[in-house]
Amino acid sequence: MRQLHAGGPSGLLGTGASGSLWALSLKGQAPRRIANGIDAATPIATGHGRIAARTADGGLWVWENAGGGRARTSPPSLSANLSPHAGLLILPLAVLAVVTASARPADPLGHRLARFEPDPDGRWREVARSTDTVLPDARPVQVDLDGRGDGGHIAVLAGPDGSRYDHGVLGDAIEATRVLWLERHGLDVLRDLSLAAPHVFEDIAPRPVVLPGAPVWRGLLTVRSGPDGGQLALVTADPARPQGLRLAALGDTVGGFHRWLAPTTDGRRLVAVHTPHIGGVLHIYQPDGERLTRRRLHADVSTHRIGTREVDLAAWVQGLLILPSQDGRQLRLLNPAAGWAEVKAVALPGRATLTAAVPDAAALAVLLDGGQVVLVGNVARGASRG
Numbered sequence: 001m002r003q004l005h006a007g008g009p010s011g012l013l014g015t016g017a018s019g020s021l022w023a024l025s026l027k028g029q030a031p032r033r034i035a036n037g038i039d040a041a042t043p044i045a046t047g048h049g050r051i052a053a054r055t056a057d058g059g060l061w062v063w064e065n066a067g068g069g070r071a072r073t074s075p076p077s078l079s080a081n082l083s084p085h086a087g088l089l090i091l092p093l094a095v096l097a098v099v100t101a102s103a104r105p106a107d108p109l110g111h112r113l114a115r116f117e118p119d120p121d122g123r124w125r126e127v128a129r130s131t132d133t134v135l136p137d138a139r140p141v142q143v144d145l146d147g148r149g150d151g152g153h154i155a156v157l158a159g160p161d162g163s164r165y166d167h168g169v170l171g172d173a174i175e176a177t178r179v180l181w182l183e184r185h186g187l188d189v190l191r192d193l194s195l196a197a198p199h200v201f202e203d204i205a206p207r208p209v210v211l212p213g214a215p216v217w218r219g220l221l222t223v224r225s226g227p228d229g230g231q232l233a234l235v236t237a238d239p240a241r242p243q244g245l246r247l248a249a250l251g252d253t254v255g256g257f258h259r260w261l262a263p264t265t266d267g268r269r270l271v272a273v274h275t276p277h278i279g280g281v282l283h284i285y286q287p288d289g290e291r292l293t294r295r296r297l298h299a300d301v302s303t304h305r306i307g308t309r310e311v312d313l314a315a316w317v318q319g320l321l322i323l324p325s326q327d328g329r330q331l332r333l334l335n336p337a338a339g340w341a342e343v344k345a346v347a348l349p350g351r352a353t354l355t356a357a358v359p360d361a362a363a364l365a366v367l368l369d370g371g372q373v374v375l376v377g378n379v380a381r382g383a384s385r386g
Contacts, residue, residue, distance in 0.1 A: 007046030
């Protein structure tokens, strides 16, 4: 397997190296093939009874669970030329995807966020596109940043730039300089934040988090990087600017040019692994005015493999934080309610490259470097290869 995702008819999906999409059994049964021709390098998405994926030739493929399931494919064209590696987001009536707006797919300034809806014949068509450019590999999220109570709108990292910060540990050397919050139907800008040079957002997927004292409003957890390295950043709606976002709080820099940190959160706790590629150390952060103060928890952990776009290999399962060891050959289970004590370590038969929490099974699926999938949790452990 090359990709792993919780969801679908069996609760767990996997994409094989050849582009086959599989429903993987959580009970040790044989996997079931759902489709062929899927882009194995691009993550799939699930939600609202659908599965969405990028086809190998750039089209939008959508599976819907309607009396046994049916598949609809939007062919690659000017209206459906999906960017490789970018995330998909399924809404109740639409699918959002990053599309290539330029004749050159590799052009970092030629990508926009697009909304697709089914026409009367069931074919998915583009109905809206953002005016502003987004990261070629952006992972959009739905979030309510100003307490509207309407289900939230779309946060996406944008303003792609290849010259400010040449670190390149997240799959390419293109970094974001903006955060956009887009209205989910027309994809018009509701709020935005632009970083001044030389800083960038060294990230591809902002993480929604609850704000202290504001149960309805949400913020975004991400990473700002610059000459002194990376620092944890909390982005929120700016109360002084109706169309603005702000850096509400920042942590101290990791300490050194090209030093990075990998955030993870359960939506409330703010956690990050400092320098995950060279001796990762887990820290817990706490908002304190305009600062994010931190405390060291555990060493010898890593939630990111250098050069990959899977920026968070940690998972939150039944109140535990589960994350790989530095070499990726163990899972370390930590209990936040017990002072972040380590409950146990689980040895893996290979190196972890991707994880997917399976909520219905209270389990964690782990993709290993050899393509094997291992299930860890209350369900009996099983494995399959693809």
